Amino acid sequence: MREVSVVLVGLGNVNRSLLHILKIKQQHIQSQHGIRFSICGVADSKGIAVNKKGFDIDELYSLRPNGLSTVNLAGYIPNAVTSSIIKHINAELLVEASPVNLNTGEPGLSSVKSAIDSGWKVVMANKGPLVMDFDGLMKSTKENHTRIGYSATVCGGLPVINVLKRDLKAASITEIKGIFNATSNFVLQEMEKGRMMQDAIIEAQKIGAAETDPSLDISGQDTANKLYIIMRSATDFSGAIKEIKLEGIDNVTAEQLSAARSSNHAIKLIATAQQINGQWQLSVKPESVPANSFLASCSGWEMGIKIKTDLYESISMKNYEADPMGTAAAVLRDMIDVFA
Amino acid sequence: MREVSVVLVGLGNVNRSLLHILKIKQQHIQSQHGIRFSICGVADSKGIAVNKKGFDIDELYSLRPNGLSTVNLAGYIPNAVTSSIIKHINAELLVEASPVNLNTGEPGLSSVKSAIDSGWKVVMANKGPLVMDFDGLMKSTKENHTRIGYSATVCGGLPVINVLKRDLKAASITEIKGIFNATSNFVLQEMEKGRMMQDAIIEAQKIGAAETDPSLDISGQDTANKLYIIMRSATDFSGAIKEIKLEGIDNVTAEQLSAARSSNHAIKLIATAQQINGQWQLSVKPESVPANSFLASCSGWEMGIKIKTDLYESISMKNYEADPMGTAAAVLRDMIDVFA
Numbered sequence: 001m002r003e004v005s006v007v008l009v010g011l012g013n014v015n016r017s018l019l020h021i022l023k024i025k026q027q028h029i030q031s032q033h034g035i036r037f038s039i040c041g042v043a044d045s046k047g048i049a050v051n052k053k054g055f056d057i058d059e060l061y062s063l064r065p066n067g068l069s070t071v072n073l074a075g076y077i078p079n080a081v082t083s084s085i086i087k088h089i090n091a092e093l094l095v096e097a098s099p100v101n102l103n104t105g106e107p108g109l110s111s112v113k114s115a116i117d118s119g120w121k122v123v124m125a126n127k128g129p130l131v132m133d134f135d136g137l138m139k140s141t142k143e144n145h146t147r148i149g150y151s152a153t154v155c156g157g158l159p160v161i162n163v164l165k166r167d168l169k170a171a172s173i174t175e176i177k178g179i180f181n182a183t184s185n186f187v188l189q190e191m192e193k194g195r196m197m198q199d200a201i202i203e204a205q206k207i208g209a210a211e212t213d214p215s216l217d218i219s220g221q222d223t224a225n226k227l228y229i230i231m232r233s234a235t236d237f238s239g240a241i242k243e244i245k246l247e248g249i250d251n252v253t254a255e256q257l258s259a260a261r262s263s264n265h266a267i268k269l270i271a272t273a274q275q276i277n278g279q280w281q282l283s284v285k286p287e288s289v290p291a292n293s294f295l296a297s298c299s300g301w302e303m304g305i306k307i308k309t310d311l312y313e314s315i316s317m318k319n320y321e322a323d324p325m326g327t328a329a330a331v332l333r334d335m336i337d338v339f340a
Numbered sequence: 341m342r343e344v345s346v347v348l349v350g351l352g353n354v355n356r357s358l359l360h361i362l363k364i365k366q367q368h369i370q371s372q373h374g375i376r377f378s379i380c381g382v383a384d385s386k387g388i389a390v391n392k393k394g395f396d397i398d399e400l401y402s403l404r405p406n407g408l409s410t411v412n413l414a415g416y417i418p419n420a421v422t423s424s425i426i427k428h429i430n431a432e433l434l435v436e437a438s439p440v441n442l443n444t445g446e447p448g449l450s451s452v453k454s455a456i457d458s459g460w461k462v463v464m465a466n467k468g469p470l471v472m473d474f475d476g477l478m479k480s481t482k483e484n485h486t487r488i489g490y491s492a493t494v495c496g497g498l499p500v501i502n503v504l505k506r507d508l509k510a511a512s513i514t515e516i517k518g519i520f521n522a523t524s525n526f527v528l529q530e531m532e533k534g535r536m537m538q539d540a541i542i543e544a545q546k547i548g549a550a551e552t553d554p555s556l557d558i559s560g561q562d563t564a565n566k567l568y569i570i571m572r573s574a575t576d577f578s579g580a581i582k583e584i585k586l587e588g589i590d591n592v593t594a595e596q597l598s599a600a601r602s603s604n605h606a607i608k609l610i611a612t613a614q615q616i617n618g619q620w621q622l623s624v625k626p627e628s629v630p631a632n633s634f635l636a637s638c639s640g641w642e643m644g645i646k647i648k649t650d651l652y653e654s655i656s657m658k659n660y661e662a663d664p665m666g667t668a669a670a671v672l673r674d675m676i677d678v679f680a
Contacts, residue, residue, distance in 0.1 A: 157652035159507035167499035311669035312497035329651035
């Protein structure tokens with residue numbers, strides 16, 4: 001039985017759901033995978049806390065929604081910079097689930113880089129560091145002979161990255177189309193029913209599905225982030241994220257949704273990657289798709305992807321997740337996999 | 341670069357497609373995975389042939405539909421028992437794709453057992469050995485410190501087994517529903533259009549999708565075989581295949597299909613596994629499902645699965661394959677994976 005010391009960065013929806021899963025599944029994980037995860041450090045915007053013997057999971061779970069500052073947690077260092085936690089404790093694994101920040105990449109990018117440079121393994125639910133510095137992270141992971149996992153960054157628990165990287169061996173991907181953002185998909189569905197966009201966004205925030213900044217969902221940026229991570233992970237695309245032509249659902253109207261429905265179509269926010277004359281053409285934009293198509297079948301809280309390759313013809317996958325549990329489960333999957 | 345010596349059992353649709361893929365992808369496999377597969381033995385119902393230096397793939401590809409007996413292949417031993425090939429050459433990998441035989445399990449079972457006992461790695465496209473002796477194969481694989489792969493046995497190239505075994509970590513599966521047999525799915529679709537069952541079966545045989553014995557498709561036995569392999573691989577089910585309540589599509593009529601359609605439903609041959617009071621209830625039978633459901637969306641040559649778990653909510657996957665290329669690609673995926 002291997003005891004693995006873990007530092008959590010971020011105490012939002014995903015890591016709180018992870019704590020919940022660890023609480024109810026610790027025994028299962030030990031017996032099935034021979035690993036016991038001990039949370040010996042936590043960091044959020046309020047500071048950091050370390051406990052070499054491992055925190056009580058119930059105690060950590062009780063911290064939010066008020067964050068680290070509200071309790072008298074042993075080892076709490078108020079206002080410490082998030083990434084400084086790597087210097088305060090010698091752990092084996094960093095789980096990074098702080099909010100996406102595409103301006104500075106912080107606090108995720110520094111935390112992830114420091115952990116990798118210290119030879120820790122890293123699991124990310126936060127897309128930010130991958131979008132900001134994909135090449136740098138891969139390079140330093142290799143140089144430090146460590147491993148990173150990030151299957152939770154794309155479509156929650158749906159194993160999109162894993163299937164693309166592991167199960168399509170020897171194939172060349174020719175086209176990808178997907179719905180990667182459940183919030184905007186839910187918003188479009190609710191608008192079709194006659195609801196105002198803003199109301200639907202508020203509901204998505206309440207259940208913890210929306211990004212901390214929901215404009216990332218509506219603008220299509222979150223979808224573009226996921227398409228970028230997919231393309232860098234599973235294809236020969238080596239371009240920049242700005243090569244993705246981006247249009248959000250901001251300007252989609254109830255009238256357009258209703259007109260599409262009348263002609264047996266649905267408007268969806270669709271990410272597309274196509275090989276055209278040997279070049280990848282990437283876009284994220286609202287598209288009208290036939291009602292009986294796979295993408296139209298991804299309704300409300302579902303996300304999905306359709307992958308075409310030269311050998312496996314087409315593979316389509318979708319999931320239904322109305323809370324962050326699936327994403328947290330994907331984090332846990334990676335936590336086990338990086339030690340396999 | 342690792343050179344891997346391979347013996348192919350069966351020279352039917354799957355292994356012929358595999359030869360085709362090896363022909364066009366050998367370079368890709370070498371550069372991406374550092375492996376070169378050298379076919380140094382082949383066996384079919386006509387005999388065996390060995391060539392320690394590796395056969396020319398074009399020459400092997402040209403053998404069928406007439407089989408080994410028709411050519412003057414170097415190293416050909418007419419009428420030799422299939423599994424005897426393991427004694428004639430010291431290879432590293434057996435790829436078993438002979439026809440399903442649920443009476444004796446032969447020639448697959450003996451070939452696979454002999455290879456494992458000799459410490460070879462084994463990749464199976466043939467479900468027979470797994471259905472006949474799942475426990476025995478797992479036990480001898482462990483005892484001989486070797487590895488087996490069989491992701492090609494369920495839904496062709498769709499990575500059902502891989503996702504269930506690798507990507508749902510820490511979760512408990514609560515329900516599985518799937519369409520695992522493309523031939524019967526195609527037949528039902530064609531019957532709904534007014535075609536005779538026998539005509540549709542003949543078309544399925546022509547494109548190489550039907551089992552060598554198509555009654556396995558129509559009776560639901562092939563679907564039951566796949567459900568059994570899934571359950572033994574990914575759940576705590578330890579029962580026998582006869583615990584699956586089995587009803588095929590033999591008695592489905594054009595009238596029933598048309599009546600279902602009128603009420604916005606579709607009749608599909610559905611495999612079900614449900615946890616009821618802590619016990620698995622397994623069945624394969626024709627069921628009427630809503631036209632807008634995921635399972636109804638699996639049309640014609642598509643196969644699909646919907647998996648419910650406690651952590652990942654629901655995950656649905658389907659593929660489209662109108663020829664054996666996807667299955668052969670899944671074999672190749674496993675051939676690479678068992679050496680990873």
